[in-house]
Amino acid sequence: MSKIRTFFLIGLIVLLIGIVIGFIGMIVPGSSLLASSQFFLIVSMIIMLWGYVITLDNIDRNVTRNVELMESLLDTLGKGQK
Secondary structure (H helix, E strand, C coil), X not given: CCHHHHHHHHHHHXXXXXXXXXXXHHHCCCCCHHHHHHHHHHXXXXXXXXXXXXXXXXXXXXXXXXXXXXXXXXXXXXXXXX
C-alpha cells in the first residue's frame, strides 16, 4: 500500500474517533469531549497533510532521477550521431 493511502487511512480513523467523541460530547452535558473532538480533527488533518507532503517529496525525487536519466540518454544519442 502506498504511503499516502496509509497516512490517509490513519487520518480517517483518527477523524472517526473524533466524530464519535464529538457526538458523545453533545449528549453528555458539562464535559470537555467537544474540545477533545476538535483536537482529534486537527490531528487527523495534520496526519493526512503529512502523508501528502511525503508523497510529493517522493514524486519530486523520482522526477529528478528521470530528468537525469533523460539527459544521459540524450547525451548518449548525441555522441552516437557524431
